[in-house]
Structures are given as C-alpha cells and as structure tokens.
Amino acid sequence: MLTTAEKEIQKSSKKDLYEAPDYYLMDELLTEEHKLVRNSVRDWVKKEVSPIIEDYAQRAEFPKHLLKGLADIGAFGPTVPIEYGGAGLDYISYGLIMQEIERGDSGIRSTASVQGSLVMYPIYAYGSEDQKKKYLPKLASGEMMGCFGLTEPDHGSDPSAMSSTIKDQGDHFLLNGAKMWISNAPFADIAVVWAKDDQGDIRGMIVERGMEGFSTPETHNKWSLRASATGELVFDNVKIPKENIFPNIKGLKGPLGCLNQARFGIAWGALGAAMDCYDTALRYSKERMQFDKPIGQFQLQQKKLAEMITEITKGQLLVWRLGVLKNENRATAAQISMAKRNSVELALNIAREARQMLGGMGITGEFPIMRHMMNLESVVTYEGTHDIHLLITGMDVTGLNAFK
Numbered sequence: 409m410l411t412t413a414e415k416e417i418q419k420s421s422k423k424d425l426y427e428a429p430d431y432y433l434m435d436e437l438l439t440e441e442h443k444l445v446r447n448s449v450r451d452w453v454k455k456e457v458s459p460i461i462e463d464y465a466q467r468a469e470f471p472k473h474l475l476k477g478l479a480d481i482g483a484f485g486p487t488v489p490i491e492y493g494g495a496g497l498d499y500i501s502y503g504l505i506m507q508e509i510e511r512g513d514s515g516i517r518s519t520a521s522v523q524g525s526l527v528m529y530p531i532y533a534y535g536s537e538d539q540k541k542k543y544l545p546k547l548a549s550g551e552m553m554g555c556f557g558l559t560e561p562d563h564g565s566d567p568s569a570m571s572s573t574i575k576d577q578g579d580h581f582l583l584n585g586a587k588m589w590i591s592n593a594p595f596a597d598i599a600v601v602w603a604k605d606d607q608g609d610i611r612g613m614i615v616e617r618g619m620e621g622f623s624t625p626e627t628h629n630k631w632s633l634r635a636s637a638t639g640e641l642v643f644d645n646v647k648i649p650k651e652n653i654f655p656n657i658k659g660l661k662g663p664l665g666c667l668n669q670a671r672f673g674i675a676w677g678a679l680g681a682a683m684d685c686y687d688t689a690l691r692y693s694k695e696r697m698q699f700d701k702p703i704g705q706f707q708l709q710q711k712k713l714a715e716m717i718t719e720i721t722k723g724q725l726l727v728w729r730l731g732v733l734k735n736e737n738r739a740t741a742a743q744i745s746m747a748k749r750n751s752v753e754l755a756l757n758i759a760r761e762a763r764q765m766l767g768g769m770g771i772t773g774e775f776p777i778m779r780h781m782m783n784l785e786s787v788v789t790y791e792g793t794h795d796i797h798l799l800i801t802g803m804d805v806t807g808l809n810a811f812k
C-alpha cells in the first residue's frame with residue numbers, strides 16, 4: 409500500500425516537474441537561439457515523451473507516433489543545411505536537442521542520433537548530389553527513416569575486420585553479410601551499410617527496404633533501450649545499384665566520421681539522463697520523510713546530491729567547450745571520445761546513486777531513474793565501449809597504440 413505522501417509524489421512525477429540543473433549559470437554561455445531550441449525541445453519532451461515513455465518501455469515497444477514530432481522539433485539532421493531539409497543549426501544547438509531528448513529517454517535519442525548523425529550525415533558528407541536530393545529532405549521530415557549498419561556478429565569494437573562484402577558485377581554490386589545490434593532496423597526504410605569491396609576497402613552504400621535478399625529481423629529480450637527498436641540486417645546476394653554507393657569516401661574513416669557526429673550528440677544526451685535522475689532524486693529527498701525529517705536533511709543523502717551536481721556541472725562545461733570547438737571545426741575525434749566516455753560514466757553513476765535515494769520507489773516505473781539506468785548500459789557500450797574510448801584517449805596522449 410502506498411502512503412498518501414507516496415501517492416502525491418507519484419502524481420507529481422507523472423506531471424513531469426523537471427527543472428534542469430544549471431549550477432554554474434551555463435545559460436549565460438548560450439545564445440538566444442540555443443535557448444529557444446533547447447526550450448522548445450524541453451517542452452515537447454514534457455508534453456509528448458514523459459507521459460507515455462514508461463508504458464512503451466515496459467512493453468518493449470518503440471513509440472512510432474513520435475517520429476513526426478521529432479522531425480518537427482528539428483531532431484533529424486539539425487546541422488544539415490536548410491537546402492537539404494535540415495535545420496542548419498550549429499553544434500551546440502544539436503547537443504542541446506540531444507540532451508533534452510535523452511532527458512526523456514535514451515532510446516528516443518538513439519533514434520534521433522541514428523537518423524541525423526549516422527544516416528543523414530554520411531549522405532550529406534559522402535554522398536553524390538543525386539543521393540542528397542533524393543534522401544535528405546525525406547529523412548529530415550521523418551517521411552523516410554534510416555538505420556546504420558556497421559557492427560557485425562563477429563566484429564564489434566574492431567569494425568575494420570568486418571566480413572560483409574560487395575562484389576562488382578559490372579553494372580551493380582552484390583552485397584552479402586550480416587549486421588547486428590542495429591537501432592531502428594525493424595522499421596527503417598533505408599540502411600546506410602558498410603562492407604568491403606573487391607580491393608578490401610570499406611565502402612558505404614544505401615540499401616533500400618524491399619531490395620531482394622535484404623531482411624531486418626528484430627532483436628528481442630533487451631533489458632535496456634526497451635523503447636528503441638533494434639534488429640539485424642541480413643544481406644543475401646542483395647543487388648546494389650552503383651548509384652547507391654557513396655562516391656566520396658573509402659576506408660574506415662567513412663564510418664568513423666559518422667560515429668564522431670553521433671558520439672558528440674551522446675556526450676550531451678547522457679548528461680540529459682543524468683540531469684533527470686538528479687532532479688528526480690533532489691525533489692524526492694525534500695518530500696520523503698524518515699525519522700521525522702526529509703531524507704535530504706541527512707548528510708549521507710546530501711553527499712550523493714552534492715557529488716551529482718558537481719559531476720553534472722563539470723560535464724556541462726566539458727560538452728559546451730566541445731561544442732565551441734566543433735563549431736570551429738577544431739574538435740578532434742579523441743576529444744569527442746573523452747566527452748562521450750565522461751558523460752556516460754557520470755550519468756550511470758548518478759542513475760545508480762539516485763535510484764538508491766528513492767529506496768523501493770526507485771525500482772518502479774513511477775519514476776524515470778531505473779529506466780535511465782538500464783538505458784545507459786547500452787549507451788556505455790554502443791558507439792565505442794567505455795574501454796575503447798579510454799584506449800583512444802590513452803593512444804592520443806602517449807602516441808602508442810594499445811588496441812592490439
């Protein structure tokens with residue numbers, strides 16, 4: 409039986425009373441446009457995501473009806489120029505959009521990251537003019553959805569060893585192989601796929617749903633990113649027209665360039681999840697009475713909150729600076745790795761501490777913390793695992809490769 413206070417807390421949590429922490433007055437570093445973009449996404453998440461997300465996560469279902477709204481708030485390809493249907497925004501706006509969406513749910517942010525950074529970005533950066541005109545406007549409007557196939561059953565952290573191939577058949581290529589753990593795969597209309605050509609070079613291409621020999625079986629039984637659809641991509645002699653190959657890129661730098669874009673967004677996004685956990689725990693700590701006091705009055709709980717806000721503030725400063733460097737085209741891949749790793753680590757730690765602060769209520773779906781915590785277990789693994797990003801930083805500072 410819930411106490412009256414617990415029922416009140418439940419009711420208020422459903423209303424989404426989120427107030428973003430801004431301990432170092434970071435808003436003063438943002439332009440009016442940044443704040444406008446951030447606030448409109450924040451409002452949209454409160455109205456459209458918070459009320460439904462827990463149910464969808466419990467049912468392990470992707471809320472497909474949100475796609476139109478995601479497109480309307482500019483979440484698909486925020487930095488892609490307006491002439492191709494994008495929003496033409498800078499990287500700080502992009503980061504803020506990801507932060508606010510992931511404040512709602514990492515799975516919804518994953519869909520936006522994949523569409524913008526892993527599907528639209530490679531078409532924009534590596535594609536022909538015809539490919540850009542054909543796909544980008546429809547992807548920006550959400551009329552068409554995409555997925556990104558790099559990881560394979562036997563090749564995750566080391567994609568250079570991939571075994572998917574394309575064989576030149578004169579007027580087309582034949583694609584064979586399989587990709588695993590692909591976000592959006594079950595419903596995507598197109599897939600940006602990476603495979604080796606006859607020379608052993610990694611090439612990128614656009615594979616369309618409906619091409620003979622192409623299937624996308626769904627992956628079930630996930631305890632993480634339950635509101636995101638994940639699947640495989642299976643290619644059995646799929647005929648790829650030559651005009652579907654990206655003309656302007658060869659080698660691993662193709663997919664890695666896309667991952668840089670997405671990792672930048674994740675660095676901001678994971679902070680959003682951390683901010684939501686902190687805000688929830690802070691509010692709860694002032695309302696929940698034990699030993700005749702709000703639990704927030706006990707030093708042990710204050711220690712948790714004080715450490716959370718310190719980590720969030722450091723993380724906010726790091727991603728803001730990274731955004732400035734990215735806008736100036738000076739952010740290195742290693743700097744992006746550091747921020748992705750740092751944000752996800754702090755978010756996971758905060759989620760775990762915040763969950764404990766809510767006691768038994770922390771394990772229920774009445775509050776977002778446990779969902780964030782489980783989601784972050786995927787976020788810490790995809791787009792380069794925690795260990796791999798550490799190795800990237802290690803290699804960057806020493807000049808020595810510890811991968812092999």
Ligand SMILES: Cc1cc2nc3c(=O)[nH]c(=O)nc-3n(C[C@H](O)[C@H](O)[C@H](O)COP(=O)(O)OP(=O)(O)OC[C@H]3O[C@@H](n4cnc5c(N)ncnc54)[C@H](O)[C@@H]3O)c2cc1C
Pocket residue numbers: 522555556557558559563564565566588589590591592632633638786789790791792793794795796799810811812
């Ligand atoms: C929910 C979800 C969605 C995903 N979405 C996509 C997607 O849309 N597209 C896509 O292409 N992929 C996607 N992925 C795949 C993801 O990027 C991979 O899971 C990730 O790269 C790790 O690969 P792996 O799972 O094969 O682990 P492995 O590479 O097998 O790693 C296992 C462990 O070994 C460690 N390890 C590996 N190499 C080293 C080394 N050299 N030194 C020290 N430790 C090492 C890793 O850090 C890890 O802890 C997704 C994954 C998940 C879980």
